[in-house]
Amino acid sequence: MNKIFKGLLVAVMFTSMCACSSDETSQSSQVETSELSLSFFDASVESFDKTRADDDAPKTLKDYFDQLDIAIIPQDKTQNPNEIHVKQSSTDADFGKLSTRLPIGKYTLVAIASKKSLEVTITSPTFASFSDEHISDMASVCQEIDVKSGANTVNAVLHRCFxxxxxxxxxxxxxxxxxxxxxxxxxxxxxxxxxxxxxxxxxxxxxxxxxxxxxxxxxxxxxxxxxxxxxxxxxxxxxxxxxxxxxxxxxxxxxxxxxxxxxxxxxxxxxxxxxxxxxxxxxxxxxxxxxxxxxxxxxxx
Structure with missing residues (x-):
């Protein structure tokens, strides 16, 4: 009877040790994430295009473009290999805004606003392409984002570069x-x-x-x-x-x-x-x- 009790005690202790080890492994594998809120069309039309004075000039930046391609690329891909690619349309309710959760760390944001007539591909911070040599109109931004603990808000400023x-x-x-x-x-x-x-x-x-x-x-x-x-x-x-x-x-x-x-x-x-x-x-x-x-x-x- 005493041998049976000792055997049960050892089994319970082993199970408890395994459970603790599993909890520690699970906790160590969890990655801290924070919320990132991006806005692309908050800048005024005047600051974007000071030379337009006619009555038919767009009143907001959304009026210039039909689509927005967004890429969020981790700078250290050994820690976080996953890129985020989002395509938005002017018919979307959240056109020009994006909220997501990301692991703590530094990223490169690449965003291109353009006309719907062309396809846009963002390959990296140093390479992006349109489906045609005549691009009609576009504006882009490429900047570093440091995602820290807590809420992160970025107002990205678009610039024409053609x-x-x-x-x-x-x-x-x-x-x-x-x-x-x-x-x-x-x-x-x-x-x-x-x-x-x-x-x-x-x-x-x-x-x-x-x-x-x-x-x-x-x-x-x-x-x-x-x-x-x-x-x-x-x-x-x-x-x-x-x-x-x-x-x-x-x-x-x-x-x-x-x-x-x-x-x-x-x-x-x-x-x-x-x-x-x-x-x-x-x-x-x-x-x-x-x-x-x-x-x-x-x-x-």
């Missing part, structure tokens, strides 16, 4: 011109580095062609053509060809431009009569939507 080239006719379209083909060639890209804001271009020059159909059913009007893209340096020279065609694809007029300078974060506007034969076309860096550059150039026939 270049834009605009063709603006001063004369109205003509009925004998039904199509315009604009071809751009040079060092530009659909990919960029969110950390620096500069494009990631291939060694070889890229070529992009826009086909524009002109609708003559209503009142004839002037023509405006935008091309927005990423460039790998502060200033890049492109070539641009503008070709006008009739309904049966007969060439009506052709214009060629060398050394078209575009600048990071700036807009270059080519202004002049496109449809009037024998006319000259002037261009200058214009202060429309993006920041004005130091360049002003004009030329004749």
């Amino acid at each position: 270049t834009r080239l605009v063709i603006l006719s001063t004369d109205k379209e003509e009925r004998n011109v039904d199509k315009m083909v604009v071809t751009y060639k040079g060092k530009f890209s659909k990919s960029f580095n969110p950390t620096t804001g500069f494009g990631i271009a291939d060694e070889q020059e890229n070529t992009y062609t826009k086909n524009i159909s002109l609708d003559h059913t209503g009142t004839l009007s002037t023509v405006k053509i935008n091309f927005s893209t990423f460039i790998p340096e502060e200033t890049v020279s492109l070539t641009m060809d503008i070709k006008l065609y009739s309904a049966d694809n007969t060439p009506v007029r052709s214009l060629h431009f060398d050394d078209v300078k575009v600048q990071q974060g700036h807009v270059t506007t080519y202004t002049g009569p496109l449809f009037s034969a024998g006319s000259s076309l002037n261009f200058a860096f214009d202060n429309v939507s993006l920041v004005k550059s130091d360049y002003d150039v004009s030329f004749g026939d």
Whole structure:
């Protein structure tokens, strides 16, 4: 009987030791997390785009963009290998805001606001890409986030980091011109580095062609053509060809431009009569939507 009691006592003690060991293991494997609240559209429109003064200008930053891609990337992936990727739509009730819980530590936040017409892929803090070289409009942010114990709130400030080239006719379209083909060639890209804001271009020059159909059913009007893209340096020279065609694809007029300078974060506007034969076309860096550059150039026939 005494042997049986001793055996039971040993068994109970062993079970108790195993339970304590299990509790200690469970407690040591638990990771402390904290809440992180992100906001992307709290900045005023004025601070984002000071040059827009027309009545049709967007009243809030949400009016600029249709989608928001967010990536939260741990800086020490040996401790936390899991990245968070979220895609939001302007139809979402929480568009521009995100709340989540993360383990304590440092992260890199990459967020890109853009138009829905293109797909956006965030691969890392140094590489993100669009599905097309013409990106229409975008703004991004890349910053370090230090998630500490307690509540963490971050108001991220978005910045445009692309270049834009605009063709603006001063004369109205003509009925004998039904199509315009604009071809751009040079060092530009659909990919960029969110950390620096500069494009990631291939060694070889890229070529992009826009086909524009002109609708003559209503009142004839002037023509405006935008091309927005990423460039790998502060200033890049492109070539641009503008070709006008009739309904049966007969060439009506052709214009060629060398050394078209575009600048990071700036807009270059080519202004002049496109449809009037024998006319000259002037261009200058214009202060429309993006920041004005130091360049002003004009030329004749």
